[in-house]
Structure formats: structure tokens, C-alpha cells
Amino acid sequence: MDLRDLNELDLNNIGEWPSAIKALVILIGCIAIGGAVYYLDTQNQLLRLDQERAKELELRQTFETKQRKAANLDAYRQQLEEMKESFGAMLRQLPDKTEVAALLVDVSQTGLAAGLEFELFQPEGEQSKDFYAELPINIRVTGRYHEFGRFISGLAALPRIVTIHDVKISNPGGERGAADAKLLLQAQVKTYRYLDEAATK
Incomplete structure (x- = not known):
């Protein structure tokens, strides 16, 4: 084909x-x-x-x-309960309005018990945050180095939350090498207060 x-x-x-x-x-x-x-x-x-x-x-x-x-739902629930408990314990460390004055006294008493002399103890205005308020206190104290250590340690041992910020230590007398020389400590101590729901609205 x-x-x-x-x-x-x-x-x-x-x-x-x-x-x-x-x-x-x-x-x-x-x-x-x-x-x-x-x-x-x-x-x-x-x-x-x-x-x-x-x-x-x-x-x-x-x-x-x-x-x-x-x-892991049960483990998450248990972890959530532990977090709530821990958060509640931390909130209990924040004073309410009526306890702030007593806490200020505790801070000053801790400094005096450590052997420090207060030159300035000046609370500033309260500053509101999310669910708490900060109360900064400017302090200026004189004392020896180890007394400063006892003061800071005493603040940490208070049953309420107290933090210390902007620490400056100076030697106004100019004595060098003297173990018992008087030093000047300037810092800002902050205490905190829990704001209830009515205060945050």
C-alpha cells in the first residue's frame, strides 16, 4: 500500500x-x-x-x-493551678493601701537596724501599672560598706516585695583604704501595691 x-x-x-x-x-x-x-x-x-x-x-x-x-491536658490543668497559686502568693506579697505606711516604716527600720544614718527618705508619687502600683522612695544614707550589705539583705528578707534601683555608693570623706570609712549610698527603693479591679477601671 x-x-x-x-x-x-x-x-x-x-x-x-x-x-x-x-x-x-x-x-x-x-x-x-x-x-x-x-x-x-x-x-x-x-x-x-x-x-x-x-x-x-x-x-x-x-x-x-x-x-x-x-x-497532656491534665498536666496543663495542674500547671495552671500551680501558676494561679504562685500568682496568688505573689499578689499577697503586695501590700494593700492600708499596709503601705507600715511597709515604709519597715524599710526605714531595716536601715536603722543595720546601723545606717538616713539623710534623705523621700517617698514619691505612686505610679500605676497594669494591676499594681509602684511607690518609689529616694533614699540617701551614710554608713559602712558592711552595713549597706545588711540593709540590702534586710530588705530582701521583708515579707513584702521591695526592690532597690539606681544604687550609687560614694566616699564623700575621701578616706582611702580605711576599713571603717563612712560611705554615702544613694538609691531608689520601690515598694509595690496591688490594685484591685475597681482601681484599675
């Missing part, structure tokens, strides 16, 4: 075509139908399948994360 025979093929009488031509036309038709089915239907399905696989992977990771959290 040569190419001239192809020109003589009658489209109205396909049954008379040679078997090789019929097979070739059927093969081309099958390829065309398969391509059309893939393009019009299967391609979209494969794309959706990839999307669903990615979604499944994401959901599986989310599930595993939530499952780990659920498995």
Missing part, C-alpha cells in the same frame, strides 16, 4: 478500507478521545486529588498537635 491509495479511500465506505488503515484510524481516535477525557475531566480530578492530599496532611498534623495537647 502506498500514499496514492490513501487518496482513494472513501469516507462513506469505511468498511472497505484496508485493515492497517482501519487500525491506524482507530488508534488515532482512541488517542484523541483519551487526550480529550484527560484534558476535560481527569486533569481536574488529579489537581483536586493533590489538593485533598495536601489538606489531609495538614489536617493530620493539626490532629496530632491537638491529640498531644489533649493527652
